[in-house]
Amino acid sequence: MRAEALVGHAAELLRRMLRSAQPPDAVAQEYFRQRSYLGSKERRFVAEVTFAAVRCWGILRWCLARQSAPSVSVSPEWLVVVAMGYLGVQLGNPHLVPAFAAAAQVSENELWENLLTQVGWGVRGLKWLEELGQRVCVLERELQLLLRQPYSEWGPLQWELFSAACSFPEWILRCWMDNPWTSLTPAEVFLLCRTLMMPALPCVRVNTMRTSREHLLEELRQRGIAATPTVFSPVGIRLWERIAVHGLEPYRAGMLEVQEEGSQLVGYAVAPQATWRLWDACAGAGGKTLHLATLQQDRGEIWATDVDALRLRALRQRLRRAGVRSVRVGVLRPHDSLSNLPRRFDAVLIDAPCSGIGTVRRTPTLKWRLSPSALRRHQQRQLRLLQQYSSRVAPGGILVYATCSLMPEENFGVVTQFLKQHPEWEAEPIEPVFQSMGIQLPWILPQRPECLLLPSRHGTDGFFIARFRRRHSKR
Structure with missing residues (x-):
C-alpha cells in the first residue's frame, strides 16, 4: 500500500480514538473489521503509530504548534501521525519506521522521500521533518535546565514545557510531586512519563498445574519466539515481540495465560x-x-x-x-x-x-x-x-x-x-x-x-x- 494511504488510515483511526468513549483497542478492532482488505503488516503499522501518537500526544502537539506545515491541505491528525513516525526513535518508539517501511514496501532510507513526494511536499517536507527533530532536541535541552530549578519556583510557561515533555496533563504531574504519599521529584516524574510513552511488551503467566516455566520457555524458543523469565514473578514470561498469543498451541492447551507481571x-x-x-x-x-x-x-x-x-x-x-x-x-x-x-x-x-x-x-x-x-x-x-x-x-x-x-x-x-x-x-x-x-x-x-x-x-x-x-x- 502507498505510504500516503497508510498515513491516511492512521490519521482516521487516530481521529476516531480521540473522539470515542470506547477503549482505543476496541476502536482499532472495529476499524480493521470494517476494512478487511488491510493486510497484517498494514494493520500493524496503522495500529502501532496511532497508539504511539496518543501516548506522545502532548509532546507532538507542543512541537507542531511551534512550526508551520508545508501545506494546510492535510488534517491535524495526519500531521501528528507523520510526526510520530519520524520522531519515533527520539521518543522511544524505534519500531515505527521499520513497520512503516514494511507496510509501504519501500526501504527505510527511501521511506520519507517516498511519502513526501506522494503528497507533493518534496524538499520542503524533508526540511519540515528535520526541524521537528530539532524541536524535540530544543525541548529536551530546556527541560534539563528546568529540572535544575526547584519546581516551587516554576511559572505557567515552565509547567507548560514540563507537561509537554512528559506528555501528561499538568494536574496529574502536580499530584505526583505535591502529594506526600508519593513525593516524586520532577526528574523521577519525567522518567516515569517517558517510560509510559513507550509500548508495553506482552507478558504471560505459566499455569504451573500443567507445565513449568522452564519447559514453556523452551517450547517458545523452539517456535522462534523471543522470551525471557520475568524479573519478579516466579511464573511470568516476558515476550519480546508482539504475537497472537491466543493462536499458540500452549495457550489452547491451558499452559499459559496473558497476565501482566504487576x-x-x-x-x-x-x-x-x-x-x-x-x-x-x-x-x-x-x-x-x-x-x-x-x-x-x-x-x-x-x-x-x-x-x-x-x-x-x-x-x-x-x-x-x-x-x-x-x-x-x-x-x-x-x-x-x-x-x-x-x-x-x-x-x-x-x-x-x-x-x-x-x-x-x-x-x-x-x-x-x-x-x-x-x-x-x-x-x-x-x-x-x-x-x-x-x-x-x-x-x-x-x-x-x-x-x-x-x-x-x-x-x-x-x-x-x-x-x-x-x-x-x-x-x-x-x-x-x-x-x-x-x-x-x-x-x-x-x-x-x-x-x-x-x-x-x-x-x-x-x-x-x-x-x-x-x-x-x-x-
Missing part, C-alpha cells in the same frame, strides 16, 4: 494457603482468580464475582481451558445483597475499579480523559467497596486491596481513610509476604503494608497493592 504480584500478595476460602470480589475476566487457583493447586474454594456478566463469561471459558474446578462464578452488582455469598472468607481480594493510569502504555487515552472530579468518584467508590466487602473477612483473615492506578488519592488515600474508620483492621507488612514467595521487590519500605509498582522502576504496569489483617475480637 497483576501476577497481586496474587502473591494474597499468599493463600491451599485450603483457604477466597473471594475475588472484582474478578473481571479472571486473571487473578486463575492465578489464585494455581497457587492453591486447585484445592481451595474461590468465589469470583463482578458487575460485568460478559467478562465473567470469558472467565468461565478460561477456567475450562486451564482445567480449574475450585472457582464459583457469579454476577454481583453494586446494590446487590451479599446474602448468596458465604459469611466468612479466609481472604478477600478487592482489585478495585480505578482510573487505570498505571496501564496507559496499553490504553493511552485514559490519561487525557481523567479529570479531578472523575478521580474523586473513583476514590469514593473504592472506599465504599472496601467498607462493604471487608465485612466478609473472618477474624484473623487477610484483605488485599489493589489498583492499576498511580494516583495517590486512589491508593494511599483510600487505605488511610479506611484504616482510620475501621480500627478492627491492622496493616500487615507486605515485604515479608513477597520474600516468603521468593520475590525480592526493590523500593518497598520495611514494615509498610503497601507497595507501589512503577513502570520506570520495576518494568511492570503501574500497580498499587496493600495487605491488611482483621484483628481477632476481644472478649
Whole structure:
C-alpha cells in the first residue's frame, strides 16, 4: 500500500480514538473489521503509530504548534501521525519506521522521500521533518535546565514545557510531586512519563498445574519466539515481540495465560494457603482468580464475582481451558445483597475499579480523559467497596486491596481513610509476604503494608497493592 494511504488510515483511526468513549483497542478492532482488505503488516503499522501518537500526544502537539506545515491541505491528525513516525526513535518508539517501511514496501532510507513526494511536499517536507527533530532536541535541552530549578519556583510557561515533555496533563504531574504519599521529584516524574510513552511488551503467566516455566520457555524458543523469565514473578514470561498469543498451541492447551507481571504480584500478595476460602470480589475476566487457583493447586474454594456478566463469561471459558474446578462464578452488582455469598472468607481480594493510569502504555487515552472530579468518584467508590466487602473477612483473615492506578488519592488515600474508620483492621507488612514467595521487590519500605509498582522502576504496569489483617475480637 502507498505510504500516503497508510498515513491516511492512521490519521482516521487516530481521529476516531480521540473522539470515542470506547477503549482505543476496541476502536482499532472495529476499524480493521470494517476494512478487511488491510493486510497484517498494514494493520500493524496503522495500529502501532496511532497508539504511539496518543501516548506522545502532548509532546507532538507542543512541537507542531511551534512550526508551520508545508501545506494546510492535510488534517491535524495526519500531521501528528507523520510526526510520530519520524520522531519515533527520539521518543522511544524505534519500531515505527521499520513497520512503516514494511507496510509501504519501500526501504527505510527511501521511506520519507517516498511519502513526501506522494503528497507533493518534496524538499520542503524533508526540511519540515528535520526541524521537528530539532524541536524535540530544543525541548529536551530546556527541560534539563528546568529540572535544575526547584519546581516551587516554576511559572505557567515552565509547567507548560514540563507537561509537554512528559506528555501528561499538568494536574496529574502536580499530584505526583505535591502529594506526600508519593513525593516524586520532577526528574523521577519525567522518567516515569517517558517510560509510559513507550509500548508495553506482552507478558504471560505459566499455569504451573500443567507445565513449568522452564519447559514453556523452551517450547517458545523452539517456535522462534523471543522470551525471557520475568524479573519478579516466579511464573511470568516476558515476550519480546508482539504475537497472537491466543493462536499458540500452549495457550489452547491451558499452559499459559496473558497476565501482566504487576497483576501476577497481586496474587502473591494474597499468599493463600491451599485450603483457604477466597473471594475475588472484582474478578473481571479472571486473571487473578486463575492465578489464585494455581497457587492453591486447585484445592481451595474461590468465589469470583463482578458487575460485568460478559467478562465473567470469558472467565468461565478460561477456567475450562486451564482445567480449574475450585472457582464459583457469579454476577454481583453494586446494590446487590451479599446474602448468596458465604459469611466468612479466609481472604478477600478487592482489585478495585480505578482510573487505570498505571496501564496507559496499553490504553493511552485514559490519561487525557481523567479529570479531578472523575478521580474523586473513583476514590469514593473504592472506599465504599472496601467498607462493604471487608465485612466478609473472618477474624484473623487477610484483605488485599489493589489498583492499576498511580494516583495517590486512589491508593494511599483510600487505605488511610479506611484504616482510620475501621480500627478492627491492622496493616500487615507486605515485604515479608513477597520474600516468603521468593520475590525480592526493590523500593518497598520495611514494615509498610503497601507497595507501589512503577513502570520506570520495576518494568511492570503501574500497580498499587496493600495487605491488611482483621484483628481477632476481644472478649
